[in-house]
Amino acid sequence: MFLGTHTPLLDEKNRLILPAKFRDALSVGLVMTKGQDRCLVIWTGEGFTDYAARLRSGSQTSEKVRAYTRVLFASAFDDVPDKQGRITIPPTLREYAGLTRDCVVVGADTRIEIWDAATWESYLSGTEQSFVDLDGEVIPTH
Secondary structure: OEOOEEOOEEOOOOEEEOOHHHHHHHOOOEEEEEOHHHOEEEEEHHHHHHHHHHHHOOOOOOHHHHHHHHHHHHOOEEEOOOOOOEEEOOHHHHHHHOOOOEEEEEEEEOEEEEEEHHHHHHHHHHHHHHHHHHHHHHOOOO
16 A cells, blocks of 8 residues: 655656655556546556456447557556666656656555646645545445
C-alpha cells in the first residue's frame, strides 16, 4: 500500500527521485502511464498485470473499453529505478501531466500518482469539500 504526499523535483535529465519508502516495492520494475485528471500513474509490475487482467474481463465489443485500453497501454512505459531510486519520465508523459520542475508524488493505495505541483494544489483545493461529502457515498456500507 502506497501512502503519503511527497514533493520531489524533476531534474535536468527529466528524472524523478521516488520516495524512499516506495522504492522496495518498485525495485524490480514498474509501469508508468497516463492517469485521470492529468496526472501520471505508477504501478508495480504485478499491480499493473492485475489491473490489465481486470480490463480484459470487460467486454471487448464495448467502444469505451477499447478506447480506454488503447490509451492506457499506448501511453504505458516500463522502467526500473536506478540505485538512487530515480526514474525517467518520458517526454509524452511529462507533456500530458504538465510536469516541469516541482512535482508531487501521492501514494494512492495500490498505485502512485505524479502531479505537477500547481495542478495538484488546484485539484486539492477544488476537491477538499467533496472529499468530506463523498465519504458515505464511496465507502460501501454493510
